[in-house]
């Protein structure tokens with residue numbers, strides 16, 4: 001397969017500073033790498049110092065200036081401090097990737113109130129915190145925010161009531177921010193990744209049904225790569241995307257088109273068959 005990054009100019013983001021939450025692993029690291037390889041200065045944050053340090057080393061091999069800061073997206077002040085550090089080192093951010101997420105597979109009746117709140121706090125509140133903490137810098141650069149959403153936002157998925165509610169909230173938040181912050185030249189969009197190979201998210205979610213069953217349910221017949229998502233984020237955040245705001249960009253090989261029926265069928269076999277009178 002063509003290395004998509006050879007198709008993007010290595011200077012596409014040479015005037016950009018990108019801040020990526022959850023940037024140490026998975027899709028978010030793939031996005032950070034795409035920006036690093038297209039000239040951006042890259043700042044990543046996450047919860048675990050060791051993972052961040054190793055990701056920063058990885059990103060530096062592409063010649064990028066990289067900063068990493070420990071910050072939990074549930075903590076607005078920690079995010080504000082990480083963004084202030086980024087501004088000091090690299091100038092105000094031009095692009096924010098709100099990617100940090102937490103998830104697990106569980107039927108709604110087995111999720112405690114705290115379990116539900118934990119996912120809402122990380123995904124939805126964390127996304128708001130990120131956008132809010134970055135607002136002043138984004139206003140200065142007429143920058144853009146890309147939220148990492150998920151198919152659960154619009155497609156009901158068994159064992160995912162918590163994540164679906166959180167991601168649907170993110171979709172609405174992105175549209176509202178696009179509406180309100182357009183006057184400052186700030187754009188806000190979401191990307192909906194499909195099943196992306198070699199990510200913790202896919203491992204966790206496909207555990208019950210099996211990853212081969214998931215792969216067969218993708219019309220394009222393959223899992224996505226973190227570069228598939230990174231390239232879309234890099235284009236959306238660049239001048240190439242300068243009239244795109246409030247959009248939901250689905251990058252899933254067609255996975256969501258037929259709904260997640262295979263997951264529902266498997267779930268019906270595993271779980272009690274609904275309410276009996």
Ligand code: COA
Nearest residue numbers: 101102103104105106110111112113114115116118200201
């Ligand atoms: N099923 C049901 N509830 C679960 C659960 C599961 N598999 N995993 C965690 N929870 C509940 C816990 O029981 C707890 O609720 P309780 O206090 O009522 O018992 C609540 O969620 C918080 O769990 P905790 O482990 O304390 O939270 P955390 O902040 O340390 O971790 C998670 C957050 C739960 C989302 C954890 O899975 C995580 O850190 N994930 C990050 C990585 C990730 O999810 N990657 C995939 C992204 S798609």
